[in-house]
Amino acid sequence: MSSNKKVDLEEEIIKKSFNLFLVNGYEKTTIRQIADAVGIGRGHLYYYFKKKEDILLFIYKKILNKIYELISNHDMNDTELLLNYAITQCLYTYTIVKYENLFRIYIEASKVPVIKKEYVNILIDLFKKKATETHYKVDEKDIYISVAVGCAGEEELLRRYYNKDIELDIEDIIKSVISTRLILLNIIEKKEVDEIVNNAINIANKLDIDGFLDSFDIFLHKI
Incomplete structure (x- = not known):
């Protein structure tokens, strides 16, 4: 062939x-x-x-790469790793929540141990790759803790949101997840974390998220 x-x-x-x-x-x-x-x-x-899990993980990688591609194609005054990392989390969460069926897939897949493990590995690899482009000296152990704990919190909050069992909106969840991940990296202070999180949400909203998600809908049907 x-x-x-x-x-x-x-x-x-x-x-x-x-x-x-x-x-x-x-x-x-x-x-x-x-x-x-x-x-x-x-x-x-x-x-x-x-395995079936390998197919879903392939799709996750496509989604994350699509988001990174969108961010890299927009000019920003501050192109630091942590800000882009935070913007990626915003767009990723907005994407999952917008599409009900995609949200259901996320909830179902988050119950599968091998997918949870490999999803964490995907995010670690992406972050480590981006980290080499900055002046930050991030300990590999802290990257693992940051991503693993952040993913666990993200999963729990989104599951409760999906089941309508929590009185938080998506922006509350995004702020919580991003703040947790950045703090656990042990490279910046809480004040800087808050500034990055707020800046990321503002930038994400200015990126015309609805327009991005419309194009992403086409992307989903093309993969």
Whole structure:
């Protein structure tokens, strides 16, 4: 099989899988259903993705990379790592919450241990890559603690928000999650954290989030 055909088939697997996740939910979608939807055997599917979890993690990476791409394409006076990191969290959370089916996938997937673990690893790798572009000397241990604790808090707050079991709005949740992550990095003071969080939310809102999410909706249907 040519490299172009391999890429095309991989994209088709992702597209069909995501559609099944949206319609049936992540938990109820099986590898057999995905293979049938694509029109290939399970053995052929395993050549590309060993597990259903791998497909969802691939989609998470696409989402985060799309957000990073959006941020990098906008001129900002302060392009420090921490501010971009905070803006990314804003847009990521707004994206999940806007799409009900995507929000459901997030809630279902957050119950799967391997996905929780790998999701943390994805964010750690992204942050470490960005950290090399700045003057900050961030300890790898603090990066892990920051992301792991931040993800746990994010999951709990968003789950309660999804179930309408918490009296917080999305901006409250975003502020809490970002502040926790930045404080646990142990590189700036609380006052600076507050300034970054507020600045990130203001910048995210000026980026025309609704317009971004509309384009992201097209993106979701194309992956």
